[in-house]
Amino acid sequence: MVSFSPPPSFQVKKSVWTLMAEVHIIGQLSGTSGFPCASLFCKWSLQLGGGWKVVEGVSEGQTQADQSDTGNTSTWCHPIDLHLSTRGIQGWPRLLLQVYRQDDLGRVDLCGYGVTHVPTRPGHHTLVCHTWRPVGTFGEEVRRAFLGGGPQLLSTEFIHSSLERYRLHTIAAGLVHLELGIILRNFEKYGVIY
């Protein structure tokens, strides 16, 4: 819903214009679905543009490892609570997710990478992030099926930057579910419509 705020009057004091715009992200990493049965955990981190700053909250973390009992879903309910402030609207924050698994034979493996951007509208959002994992040669895939330890990315640059992404060969993995509540502050003063 587009909302127009009334234009501020010209008698406005200078102090109003130095108020920063802030974004609150309060939510949780709910869980996954569609991954093969194993104990899954996720490493998540927040990626910001240049003009953004984390005021309060931790911007990266790791969930617990959860083994699914019912079907192929696992549940983390890992809290995400962040307070960001920004100088401009470019470089909107993104969440980088890496899902690993550890099964009962003790194999630790990469299960998927995914990126999802933080919604720009205030309110409660339910997000689904579709993940992928890199694929190796046929021999490596057979080895991964029996022993674990498939190919992993050497640097997380490939996930979020567009420079060399075409060199990747990937296969689809499961889904990660997130629930985020967004609160925006002071964006109307700068004429930003969201």
Next chain:
Amino acid sequence: MEPAKDQCAYYFAKERITNLQIRVSLQQLTGSQLVAVSPRDLEVGSGGREEEEIPLVPLANSALPLAESTSSFTQHSVIKWQHKLLSPCEIVEFSRPVYADNPKYKTLHEQAIKHKRRKKRKHRIFTYQHEDHYQYQNESCVSTSKKMEPMSWLRQRKNVAENTAALRSQDTGESIHTTEKKSNKKYADDTSPHQQYFYIMADLAPTENLGETQAYEVVLCELRFDTQGQLTVTPDFTRPATKPHRIESYGADNAQYEYKIENISPIRSLEEHQQEARLAEQLSKQRIEEVHQVAGLEWEDGGERKEGEVRLVVTGEITRALHFDDASSLYVHYALYLPPGWSSNSGSECEGFTPSCVVSYIDGVPTANYSTPFSLDLTRHQSGRSWPLLLLAAYSVDWLGRDRDEGYASFTLPTPGDTGRNDDNESVHTVAMWRPAQTSPLDKMRRFFLGGCQLITDFTYLALPVSTQVERVSRLGFNTVSSGSVELRVSSVVQADFTHTDYGMVVETPPGWQISTLAVIDAFNRSRQKLRAAKQGL
């Protein structure tokens, strides 16, 4: 039965806890005392006693005759925070002459010698300070199951540095720890790690074996104080103690012990309270200022914008591609089409490729997951018209390495507030794709065996540009066939300078109905005045 951890209590202290004092009473229960305090006995008789009160029967004043001649064990101690009391095993260990010259253990050695010389009744209550690193032995279990936790280096990375440093210093007496001598201090200083542990223990070995082995040590109370000022006490000591806790020794004598823990910290004077309150206020004010400073960044426009210019910032990702049946692996090429009057600012990726993804069947649907982010930063000048488009093309790579076109589509960048039409996933837009069709069977076979792309050279077939002279667009004769669809999740934000544009409405000519109402009222008034004048004239 509740898990034992639930008996712990949390207290908050604003500063370091230096005046914490705890009194611990440990008593061995003899056979007759056990009978005296059994619940069955309470119910039956001896009317004077209340139900809740089970007094610790002091040894000397026991009304019941004692069965054994040997006296049972009783010890009361008053313990302060991080107050070191040596255990019987430690007394034996540290009184060895090998510790006499070691500077680190010198004080402990002297204490041990003193204890041995005194030769009074045995002490069973002792403590482990934070430096004794008992927490690493105790903290390893998270549940009551005996399942070994698998070694996972991924997850232990955070604590490895701390653990190895602690384990290295645990070699008692073998190697001299060359780091700071602060470990001799009894009270912790501000450079201590996150949590400080303090254990009150008891050694429940049978009397003749006291001091030989550490196997009989039992934790009576565990205190943990972390840097936020939170003190965790397990089990709690301020609940009104109904029954003393009972523990059983696994030694040869199968003795039963009871212990009680009380908090007898001296209360600070009112002045100190006020001082502390003032200090806490100061600290919180400082913290609020800090937060304001960090968050108080000046707004930067990121490029000058003249009047009437609108800035569109789009963040999104190409999430996945669905329903591409006859492709083995797929990648999507996206390019931005800007109508005239639009320009892109720095930092926007106007063109890109997704990784190529093998198509696999998830829930019966051939899917390729991309999750490829893109961000666009565009400015529309005053002369700009229309709205930019994202052009998408999907290509498949087969096992011979050939590229083949699978679909083309164009996607209008959404305006702010436009949620996708996908029900279960919001702000997801599904874009259906088509590809140029092969009409003759020969063409179809050629496409199947040889592959190859039929690239669209004229992109107006995807999206119609605004500045077209023709008034009627005809695509007659162009055959296409539908292929799969691509999902994108996009959010957009618009920034415009509204101060210079006057959006207020000029209220000179009110809307139609108001004119007529006013006119009617005017006319009525005029006619009434005329009537009056006419009446007066009569």
